[in-house]
Every structure is written in structure tokens, then in C-alpha cells.
Amino acid sequence: MSVTSRIDAATSEQGAPAGVPRLDVDPFSTEFFEDPHPIHEVLREAGPLVWLDKWGVYGVARYAEVHAVLNDPLTFCSSRGVGLSDFAKEKPWRPQSIILEADPPAHTRTRAVLAQVLSPTAMKGVREHFTAMAAAKVDELLARGSFDAVADLAEAYPLSVFPDAMGLKREGRENLLPYASLVFNSFGPPNQLRQEAIERSAPHQAYVAAQCQRENLAPGGFGACVHARADAADITPEEAPLLVRSLLSAGLDTTVNGIGAAVYCLARFPDQFARLRSDPTLARNAFEEAIRYESPVQTFFRTTTREVELAGHRIGEGEKVLMFLGAANRDPRRWENPDSYDVTRRTSGHVGFGSGIHMCVGQLLARVEGEVMLAAIAHKVASIQITGPVKRRYNNTLRGLESLPITISPA
Amino acid sequence: MPSIIFIHPDGSRQQIEASAGESAMQAATRNDLSGILAECGGNAMCATCHVYVDEAWLARLPAMGGAEDALLDGAAAERQANSRLSCQINLAADLDGLVLRLPDRQL
Numbered sequence: 381m382s383v384t385s386r387i388d389a390a391t392s393e394q395g396a397p398a399g400v401p402r403l404d405v406d407p408f409s410t411e412f413f414e415d416p417h418p419i420h421e422v423l424r425e426a427g428p429l430v431w432l433d434k435w436g437v438y439g440v441a442r443y444a445e446v447h448a449v450l451n452d453p454l455t456f457c458s459s460r461g462v463g464l465s466d467f468a469k470e471k472p473w474r475p476q477s478i479i480l481e482a483d484p485p486a487h488t489r490t491r492a493v494l495a496q497v498l499s500p501t502a503m504k505g506v507r508e509h510f511t512a513m514a515a516a517k518v519d520e521l522l523a524r525g526s527f528d529a530v531a532d533l534a535e536a537y538p539l540s541v542f543p544d545a546m547g548l549k550r551e552g553r554e555n556l557l558p559y560a561s562l563v564f565n566s567f568g569p570p571n572q573l574r575q576e577a578i579e580r581s582a583p584h585q586a587y588v589a590a591q592c593q594r595e596n597l598a599p600g601g602f603g604a605c606v607h608a609r610a611d612a613a614d615i616t617p618e619e620a621p622l623l624v625r626s627l628l629s630a631g632l633d634t635t636v637n638g639i640g641a642a643v644y645c646l647a648r649f650p651d652q653f654a655r656l657r658s659d660p661t662l663a664r665n666a667f668e669e670a671i672r673y674e675s676p677v678q679t680f681f682r683t684t685t686r687e688v689e690l691a692g693h694r695i696g697e698g699e700k701v702l703m704f705l706g707a708a709n710r711d712p713r714r715w716e717n718p719d720s721y722d723v724t725r726r727t728s729g730h731v732g733f734g735s736g737i738h739m740c741v742g743q744l745l746a747r748v749e750g751e752v753m754l755a756a757i758a759h760k761v762a763s764i765q766i767t768g769p770v771k772r773r774y775n776n777t778l779r780g781l782e783s784l785p786i787t788i789s790p791a
Numbered sequence: 792m793p794s795i796i797f798i799h800p801d802g803s804r805q806q807i808e809a810s811a812g813e814s815a816m817q818a819a820t821r822n823d824l825s826g827i828l829a830e831c832g833g834n835a836m837c838a839t840c841h842v843y844v845d846e847a848w849l850a851r852l853p854a855m856g857g858a859e860d861a862l863l864d865g866a867a868a869e870r871q872a873n874s875r876l877s878c879q880i881n882l883a884a885d886l887d888g889l890v891l892r893l894p895d896r897q898l
């Protein structure tokens with residue numbers, strides 16, 4: 381595979397540092413979305429730190445460096461944006477997130493609120509219902525036999541549980557996935573995906589802004605729980621809607637792509653599906669391993685707050701560093717047989733949910749959804765056949781499918 | 792090199808050699824110990840690395856942080872006065888011989 385193609389004349393080369401391998405790889409291109417793995421390997425093998433000419437940013441693709449950057453949030457900050465855009469130089473396209481795009485100490489306070497709303501105790505409250513809904517969904521799909529595993533399963537199941545768990549009204553929910561897709565495209569460079577998403581964003585933004593208000597969130601849901609924390613003065617009444625917005629932005633499309641990744645794995649690797657069927661208690665790990673294997677959230681940026689040395693190279697202040705979570709999750713320096721999907725693998729330590737202070741605050745909810753869906757499949761489904769062309773969906777941050785036609789048979 | 796002893800719910804004892812600076816959770820997962828899941832990888836965000844600390848050692852451990860305290864309330868197995876998250880126990884040399892009991896479940 382060629383990694384040296386055209387160097388875009390529009391990007392400055394001034395930042396290109398001596399000694400750091402320079403690559404002409406565009407991680408926000410169709411070629412990359414179609415098959416990132418050979419490019420990940422090139423990035424990892426080029427060195428612990430690389431420079432991407434196309435966008436004038438540093439990149440880290442090995443596990444050790446990705447982990448190190450994630451775990452030094454004061455040097456590699458989030459408050460200047462976790463996309464390519466540097467908020468110190470460019471106005472954010474929407475009011476900045478007060479958790480994802482915040483640093484300590486501000487982050488510490490808002491994070492504690494969402495961590496409590498999505499705590500292990502809170503999960504006990506939704507688990508039973510989520511389990512019943514997963515079983516019902518699999519029964520319905522078994523009755524149909526053939527369907528699209530993206531629209532009818534990976535999207536349909538989270539849509540059947542998450543908006544209700546948040547306490548959202550029924551009307552307008554069709555805005556949720558387009559809004560999330562917009563948010564995750566916006567972390568990318570000003571390419572067509574990002575520009576078009578932002579141009580079409582107004583109705584989705586208006587919907588989400590309204591749903592974040594207290595009066596639109598049903599009592600007992602996660603949204604109302606966030607607002608209740610304003611009564612306790614842990615956050616201000618102005619901050620509560622912004623934290624609800626974080627859950628709406630990050631809580632749906634991610635699990636769609638996580639569950640989609642898991643089903644795609646089970647469909648492609650029948651031996652692993654057989655292993656799961658023989659021991660359905662592996663469901664939770666089978667989901668976790670799919671997150672490692674496919675990394676539905678592929679990349680995030682950080683911005684340096686000072687001059688820093690990383691892997692023997694000096695990085696100046698105000699530089700963007702792109703972390704390749706998907707490449708770290710398959711780094712042979714960290715993982716045995718990284719390119720095999722293994723439902724019995726010890727997955728602890730993968731960075732599919734990030735690591736450090738910003739590590740996914742919704743990870744427990746994601747695991748409940750993934751586990752109960754895979755357990756229902758393990759109990760009820762005997763075989764999964766891919767029956768048509770598999771189409772990829774293009775997004776600057778999210779990796780997933782547009783279409784996965786399958787036929788399943790009952791156990 | 793501190794060594795730690797895990798006691799499984801069935802009473803069997805397993806000794807593990809840890810590297811200095813490692814957490815008890817890291818030592819356990821590195822040695823493929825069953826009974827510690829550590830789904831969040833040591834970030835004090837999942838409560839699947841729950842252990843009961845032997846009484847003799849309890850006071851010698853570093854103090855519990857707020858996140859750990861809150862998470863332990865939601866741990867799958869019952870929280871007891873000696874409950875800790877093993878990812879928050881850094882194995883300094885003075886913890887050589889530390890005894891940790893494993894709960895009957897982490898989920």
C-alpha cells in the first residue's frame with residue numbers, strides 16, 4: 381500500500397519537526413474509512429510519534445504513547461477541542477462541551493455529576509428492562525429471518541432503550557442519530573463530511589437544545605437526574621442542559637456502532653460465535669472485545685499546553701496531537717494476535733473507551749446494552765449468515781457500517 | 792518486588808509477584824488471575840476489581856478517594872468495611888505480603 385501520495389499545498393509545512401517521521405496519510409479519507417488497518421500499521425511502524433503533513437498535526441498510534449497522552453491531561457489538554465479545530469484560534473461550531481472539552485479543575489466537577497448519574501448503582505435500575513427489550517428484539521428479528529443488522533438491530537435496539545432511559549419525548553427522536561453523526565464528524569478536519577454536516581445541522585441542533593431543558597425530560601430518566609444535581613448545587617442550572625447534551629451527543633451513535641461491530645464480528649467469525657453460544661456468560665467480554673477489535677470511536681485530538689518531550693521528540697506548545705485509539709487497540713507491542721477477534725481475550729486496558737480522566741463516562745451503560753444484546757443472540761440464535769454487500773458508513777470519528785444484510789436462524 | 796496473596800472465594804490461596812509501582816489490579820491481570828475483571832483498565836470507573844483487604848493490612852493502604860468510595864457502593868458483591876478497588880492499591884515495597892480476598896462476583 382502506498383502512503384506517499386500528494387502533499388496538499390494548502391497545508392503549511394512549517395510545523396514539520398526535524399526527526400519526526402512525516403507521513404502523507406489522511407485518516408479522514410474514504411480510503412482510510414474503508415480499511416484503516418494497513419494504514420494503522422504504517423503509522424505504528426513509522427515511529428512512536430509521527431507528523432501528518434496533510435493536516436499539520438502530530439500523531440500517536442502505538443499503545444504506549446496513546447495511553448501516555450490520554451493520561452497526561454494537563455499537558456495534552458481537551459479544553460482547546462478534541463477535534464482538529466483549536467478553540468484558542470477558532471470559535472467552536474457549538475457552545476463548547478463542559479465535560480469532554482474541559483480540563484481539571486472544571487472537568488472534575490462536571491465529571492463527578494455524570495459519573496454519579498451513570499454509576500453502577502444506576503445501571504442496576506435499567507438492566508432488567510434493557511434485557512427484556514433485547515430478548516424481544518431478537519425474537520422479532522428471528523421471526524423476520526432476513527434483515528439489515530445496522531438499521532434493524534444495531535440502531536433499532538439502542539433506539540428502543542436509550543431515549544426512554546434519558547426521559548426524552550417521543551416526537552423528534554429521528555434527530556438523534558443525525559445530531560450524533562454531526563458531532564462526531566465535527567471533530568474531523570474541514571473536509572466535505574464536516575462541512576456538509578454543519579451546514580445541515582440547524583434543525584438537529586434546535587431539537588437537541590430543546591430536549592436538554594428540564595421541562596422536556598421525564599422524571600426518573602438520566603436527563604432529569606442531571607437536572608436534579610443542579611438543585612443540589614453541584615452544577616448550575618445553566619450547566620445542566622449542557623451535560624444532558626453530552627449524553628445525547630455521545631450516548632447513542634457510539635452504542636449503535638459498538639453493537640454493530642459486535643454483530644459484524646460474530647457474523648464473520650463463526651468459531652467465536654460458537655464459543656459464545658456454548659457459554660453465553662461470555663457475552664459481556666465478546667462485546668468488549670468487539671470494542672477493542674473495531675474501535676467504534678477511532679480518534680480524538682489533544683492540544684499541548686506547554687513544550688513537552690514525547691518518545692524522545694520535542695513538541696512545542698499549542699500543537700495538536702491525534703490519538704489513533706483503533707491502532708493502539710491492535711498494537712502487537714501490547715496485544716497477542718491483535719488482529720484476531722477472541723471472545724475469551726483479557727481485554728482490560730484497551731483504549732476503545734479512552735483512558736484517564738476523560739475515559740468514557742457512559743461505558744457502564746454501553747456494556748449493559750452490548751452484553752444483554754449479545755446474551756440474547758447467544759441464547760436464541762443458531763447461525764448468522766451475511767447475505768448481501770456490506771457497506772461502510774463514513775464518519776470522521778466513528779467507525780461502523782451503513783448496511784449489513786444478514787439472515788439468522790433460531791437455536 | 793512485593794508479592795501479594797489473593798484468596799479465592801473457595802479458600803484457595805494464590806501468590807503473585809508484583810513489580811514495584813504496579814497496582815494490585817495490574818499485577819493480578821498480568822498474571823491472568825481469575826476473579827479480577829478490571830473492565831475500565833484501572834481508572835476507578837467500573838468497580839470490577841473489588842477486593843476485601845485482610846484486616847491486618849487495611850490501615851497500611853493509601854486512603855480511599857471519592858470516586859473509589861462512590862463506586863464501591865455499586866459493586867456487585869456486598870460492600871464491607873474492608874472493601875477496596877484493587878486498581879487503587881499501588882504496591883509500594885512496604886506492602887510486601889499483602890493479603891486480598893476476592894469477592895464471589897464482580898458483575
Ligand code: HEM
Binds near residue numbers: 635671
Ligand atoms: C460503545 C460505546 C461507546 C464508546 C466506544 C465510547 C467511547 C468514548 C471515548 C473514546 C471517550 C473518550 C473521549 C476523550 O478522551 O476525549 C468517551 C467519552 C465520553 N463518553 Fe463515551 N463511548 C461510548 C458510549 C457512551 C455512552 C452510552 C455515553 C452516555 C450515555 C457516553 C458518553 C460519553 C461522555 C459524556 C464522554 C466525555 C467524558 C469526559 O470527557 O470526561 N459514551 N467515550
Ligand code: FES
Binds near residue numbers: 832836840
Ligand atoms: S479497574 Fe475499574 S475500578 Fe478498578
